Amino acid sequence: xxxxLQQLINGVTLGSIYGLIAIGYTMVxxxxxxxxxAHGDVFMLSAFIALLLLLLLxxxxxxxxxxxxxxxxxxxxxxxxxxxxxxxxxxxxxLRGSFRLAPLxxxxxxxxxxxxxxxxxxGPNNKSIPPLLNKIIPxxxxxxxxVTLSYKQILIVAVTAVLLAAFWFVVQKTSLGRAQRxxxxxxxxxxxxxxxxxxxxxxxxxxxxxxxxxxxxxxxLQYGVVKSSDGFVPGVKAFTAAVLGGIGSLPGAVLGGLxxxxxxxxxxxxxxxxxxxVAAFSLLAVTLIFMPSGLxxxxxxxxx
Amino acid sequence: MSSPRWIADPxxxxxxxxxxxxxxxxVNDVSFAVGRGDVTALIGPNGAGKTTLFNCLTGFYKPTAxxxxxxxxxxxxxxxxEALTASSRRFWRDGGAGLFLxxxxxxxxxxxxxxxxxxxxxxRLFPGMSALENLIxxxxxxLTPASGYGFFGLLGLPIYRRAEEKAVAKxxxxxxxxxxRARANDPAxxxxxxxxxxxxxxxxxxxEPSLLCLDEPAAGLNNHESAELARxxxxxxxxxxxxxxxxxxxxxVVMAISDxxxxxxxxQKIADGAPNDVREDPAVIAAYLGVEEADEAAAEAELERRxxx
Numbered sequence: 001x002x003x004x005l006q007q008l009i010n011g012v013t014l015g016s017i018y019g020l021i022a023i024g025y026t027m028v029x030x031x032x033x034x035x036x037x038a039h040g041d042v043f044m045l046s047a048f049i050a051l052l053l054l055l056l057l058x059x060x061x062x063x064x065x066x067x068x069x070x071x072x073x074x075x076x077x078x079x080x081x082x083x084x085x086x087x088x089x090x091x092x093x094x095l096r097g098s099f100r101l102a103p104l105x106x107x108x109x110x111x112x113x114x115x116x117x118x119x120x121x122x123g124p125n126n127k128s129i130p131p132l133l134n135k136i137i138p139x140x141x142x143x144x145x146x147v148t149l150s151y152k153q154i155l156i157v158a159v160t161a162v163l164l165a166a167f168w169f170v171v172q173k174t175s176l177g178r179a180q181r182x183x184x185x186x187x188x189x190x191x192x193x194x195x196x197x198x199x200x201x202x203x204x205x206x207x208x209x210x211x212x213x214x215x216x217x218x219x220x221l222q223y224g225v226v227k228s229s230d231g232f233v234p235g236v237k238a239f240t241a242a243v244l245g246g247i248g249s250l251p252g253a254v255l256g257g258l259x260x261x262x263x264x265x266x267x268x269x270x271x272x273x274x275x276x277x278v279a280a281f282s283l284l285a286v287t288l289i290f291m292p293s294g295l296x297x298x299x300x301x302x303x304x
Numbered sequence: 305m306s307s308p309r310w311i312a313d314p315x316x317x318x319x320x321x322x323x324x325x326x327x328x329x330x331v332n333d334v335s336f337a338v339g340r341g342d343v344t345a346l347i348g349p350n351g352a353g354k355t356t357l358f359n360c361l362t363g364f365y366k367p368t369a370x371x372x373x374x375x376x377x378x379x380x381x382x383x384x385x386e387a388l389t390a391s392s393r394r395f396w397r398d399g400g401a402g403l404f405l406x407x408x409x410x411x412x413x414x415x416x417x418x419x420x421x422x423x424x425x426x427x428r429l430f431p432g433m434s435a436l437e438n439l440i441x442x443x444x445x446x447l448t449p450a451s452g453y454g455f456f457g458l459l460g461l462p463i464y465r466r467a468e469e470k471a472v473a474k475x476x477x478x479x480x481x482x483x484x485r486a487r488a489n490d491p492a493x494x495x496x497x498x499x500x501x502x503x504x505x506x507x508x509x510x511x512e513p514s515l516l517c518l519d520e521p522a523a524g525l526n527n528h529e530s531a532e533l534a535r536x537x538x539x540x541x542x543x544x545x546x547x548x549x550x551x552x553x554x555x556x557v558v559m560a561i562s563d564x565x566x567x568x569x570x571x572q573k574i575a576d577g578a579p580n581d582v583r584e585d586p587a588v589i590a591a592y593l594g595v596e597e598a599d600e601a602a603a604e605a606e607l608e609r610r611x612x613x
Contacts, residue, residue, distance in 0.1 A: 076441060174470070175440075175447045178433075182441050185430040190413040192362075192422075194445035 002145040007269045008262070013153045013222065014262065016160035020215035021238035022245070023167070024208030028186045030248040033097065037107040038087065040235010041114035041211055046080040046216030047226040048118055051054040054129055065132045070247025073159075073217045078144050079169035084209030088202055091254075093301065111231070118228040124226040156218045162212055164254060167207070171250065180204060184248070233277075235263075240284045248299020255295055308578065309339030310564050313378050315547055316361075316515060317385075321370030321407075323356050327545025330356040331367070332571040340378050340513070343541050344549045345558045347607055348568035355425065355496075356549045357568070358519055362422045363407055363411030376401035376514035376528070380399035401514070416445060423504045425520045425551075435484055435503055436494050439475035441511035447471055478506040482536065500530040502536065509540065516540065518550040520556045534560045559583070567591070 021043050028036045041286045053075045057068040091110045094159065095102040133155065139147040171177035182190040191197050219234070220226055241260045245252025260280050267279035314337035323331040331353040338344045346354050360367045373385050384455055388396055388403055395404040395417060404418040414420050429438050438449075447467055479485045482502040487495060492503060501521060521537070522530045534557050540546050541561075552558050558565065558579070565582040569574040569591040575582050582588055 175444060175464075178437060178441050179444060181433055181437075182430050182444075185432055186428055189428045189430070190441070192415045193442050193507075194416045195441070196410070 002140055002143050002147050003269060004266075005139070006145070006147045007265045009147070009149055009153060011262035011265035013156050013261070014259060014265060015258035016157055016236070017215045017219055017222075017257075018238045018241045018261050019254040019257025020160060020163070020211045020218075021234060022241040022257045023135040023250060024212050025239050025242040026245070026247055026250060026253040027180075027208050029206050030102075031180065031187075031201055032092075034092070034103045034107065035239065036208075037104065037235075038091075038110035038114060039208065039212060040233075040238065041111045041118075042080060042087070043212040043216050043219075043234060043238075044082055044226065044228065044231030045083060045118060046076050046112055046209070046213035047220045047230065048122060048127070048216075048228075049079050049213070050076040050217040050220050051127055051129060051226060058130075065130065067219075069132065069221070073214065076217050077213040080213035080216070081206040081209045084205045084212075084260060093198070093201075108259070111235075115228050115231055119224035122228060124228055126227045127227045129220060131224055152222055156222060159214060159218060163211065167211065168250070170207075170218075174182055176200075176203060220261035237277075237280060240281060244284050244294055246294030249294070249296040249298070252294055259295075308564065309342050310337045310344065311339075313340045313380070314338060315340040315374065315376060315378055316549070317371075317373045317379050318357075318361075319362060319371040319373070321357065321372065321571045322355075322368045323360055323365060324368045329571050331360065331568075334568065334571070334573045335369075336566045336573060336576055337379075337548060338549050339539065340547055341545060342563040343537065343550070343561050344564045344566065346549065346551045347553070347558060348574075351570075352568040352570055353571040356571075358422070358517055358551060358587065361406060362420060362517060363414040365406050370407065372406040373408050374420065374515070376419065379403075380439040415511065416434050418511045419511070420515045420517060421508035421511050423501075423508055423519060423521060425523065426505050427500050429492040429500055429504055429507065432491055433583050434489045435479060436472070436475050438489040438503060438507050439478055439510045442469050442507045443471045443474065445511075460552065472549065474510060474541040478510060481539075482506050498532075499526050499609075501525065501529075501534060502533065505536065505540075509544065509546070513546060515547045515549060518548065518552075520551050520553060522552055522554040525554075527556075530554055530557050535556065537561050551593055 021039065024039045024042070025036060028034060028039070046260075050072050053072045053227055054065070054068055057063045057071065059064050087110055091106045092103050095106055133151045136150045137154075139149055148211040158187045171180060179190065179195045180203070182193070183197050183200050187197050188223050216226075219230075237260055238257065241256035242253045243256070244259060245254070245256030260283070264276045264280050267273075271279070291297075305441075316338040317335075317366065319335050321331055321334050322329065334353075334357065346357065348354055353541050356365065359365045361372060371389060373379055373388075380384060382405055384396075386438070388405060394408040394413070394434070395402055397417075398496075402418075406414055406418060406420070409418065416424075416579065430441065433441070476485065476488070482499075484499055484503060484506075495503065500611070501524075505516075505518065514593045518537075522533055525533060528573070537548060537550075538561050541548055552559075560580050565575070565577065565579050566573060567582060567585075567588050569587075574587045574591060
């Protein structure tokens, strides 16, 4: 029971990170119907940006690590957003309106470019940061296993929750979010009503990258290491989460992220950790058989 | 008798417009004018080229040949139109309401700059957004700078909140006018068909157009709903002072609200005039009812008698 509780906590932490990345996939898919395969690498890139900023602030300016984390998070969000803005301009915008596979292939190319770019500039090995925020709170004691909750985990879940709330507010209540939803449903009509579709799409990429940067920074905080190939697997998992939750649905992306995170940790605990990825992807396969549009996705009903 | 408004004070003038799709001539050398403050109906049998013409006016198609001049303050100054045509510009905005050559402008510019709004034969609301939101998004142009492109909105600054409140107030006023206040928060896609039609018109009106183009607004409506629609359109003309151009098959609606009717058949204009004149026109009757062979000769003679438009 204690172990289950512990893995539940770990699963939610991991799931929060997946959920944050998954939002980037689901938003981009919703608005231009494209799977942005480079998104996982944008996440990896953001972790490196966070790593460099953190080392810069702590080693060169001598800030205490805990204090440095706030500007690191903010800086990583801004810089990653700028990267993704440029990626959209360079690699995707010109291909919009050409045949459907073109931007997809361009995204795969961008993914390869990003991971190789980081390999060349930073080396292929793990880069680590000094451990941060190591305090833990014991939740149970005296049994054969002590359940703990680390400050990091609290921070990760809290930051995720706050950002999701802010993000939800933007999408539901502001004119930017309204424009975004309008473009999702009928971009041509939105343009006729004066919505700048290109700018709205750019902003979608910027927001998606900022959330991925939060995930990247938190990932770095939690695991302490990052390497240039780290974009692929979390990227694929987050994409799985987005599809599982119903691609195009924002709450679905978060729910899918949590589900994947939990299945992965619990399977690793009770069965075999070698097969935890198999379990996560099997969950997707089984869900899609019974719910083809995902957990919260709305089926595309064509009215005749 | 004074000359009718579409000659004395037009705000839109279509000159010798032709639209070809490969070998098919959908609109052939059509000219007409829309009077400022008039309800102008564009009628004709199926396949006459009405929607194609509409799509040229609103920038969905680029016409093969011809000119579409538009000015919200009226097109009285012929030399200005000629000067703009001779230049390579798409529009002039120096003072007043501006002068636009719609055939040179892309669709979103026609909507934003010339302020020509339109509705669609197959309704194009945002089905997943609420009725209220559909009306607010039409005011996006006014709202965007005030929201600091989203950031002021996030911070809840008063400048944004005031602009937003104004937009909501206007949207609610329109919901009131189309009697949909009670369903403001329902997704537009779940409203009954007739309500969706009226909502789409209200959305176009929220963009504050100077010309509103309606593509078969009464299609699929029952008698009661058609009467309601006619009332709404007349109100838009008289109270909001917006000129209307509509494609319509429902003759009861056309006759009830039109000031001016233009009839197309096989891509050509066969009649143009006040409702009563058009109704009696043998060419129109022939086009609509089909004719016996004997009558056909008479109809053709009638057509030949007219000078080519």
